[in-house]
Amino acid sequence: MNFVLSARRPFNLSVVVNSHGWVQLAPFSHDKESDGFDYLMELSSGQVIDLRVRPADGGDVQMETTAALNPAEAEELIGRVTWMLGLDQDLTPFYDLARAEPKLASMAEQGRGRILRSATLFEDAVKTLCTVNTSWAGTKRMVRGLVKGYGAEHAHAPGQRAFPTAARLAAASEQDLRANAKLGFRAPFVLGLAQAVAVGDLDLEALKESTAPTLEVRKQLLAIKGIGDYAAANLLMILGRYDFIPVDSWALKVVSKEWHDGQPIGRAEVEAAFAPWGAWKGLAYWFWNYA
DNA sequence: GGTAGACCTGGACGC
């Protein structure tokens, strides 16, 4: 089945795909030739589908799957891909601010500003936990282990697996997660998150549509064991809320080099450097790194 | 509120 999705302009699929390292994490697969991606997705019906996302004529997005979908499944797929690519995001206020900063002045012209998301916030939360206190290679290894060990398999493509649902991960033991996915001390965090989502104690997906103040959403995220300041800010960015900067060791290096002559700095200095961007400071920081 | 130490793994490095 083929679909063409339209995006609020400006939009550039290549820029979204390369907005951060998410496309390198299973079950994403980067198609470097087109700068699109392939992805395995488990729908609510339980069907695991293959997905090809490529640029379409006129700046739209072409989406293709070999699966046969009923109307409800097709609607779910379109909704999820719309979320993953932020097709309906309006970044006009940010672009207006960015025009005054030479380093980010061409954001609108280049269609930059959206950040690639996974199909569910649960998947992004688990992936964020896998970025904590480890190298990028470690993150890729852990996520690969989770998909391989616990993801549902495509019916017609043995070995091709979707990211595991909360229910699938909740059924695992902490010891298994340590052994199979090499999660280390993150295992109880991932298991606790999966169990809370699986039994309905935590509705992460509802945060996508929440109109609650960012501080309240941040508070909910910080209540999750394993989610600290950095991880919460990262998830807020994915939710389209840019009031906080995900301050990690890289952020400290960038701001130290550019604003403080390489001298040791702390979180406060990073916040201060991007304070003029107000509610958009997280996004300004993010693309400062990709400028 | 601030700080120190533990958590876990892989990579870099020295021998």
Add this chain to the structure above:
DNA sequence: GCGTCCAGGTCTACC
């Protein structure tokens, strides 16, 4: 090949 050190955020205990 082996052992040691280090990087990377968060939690917990303690002050």
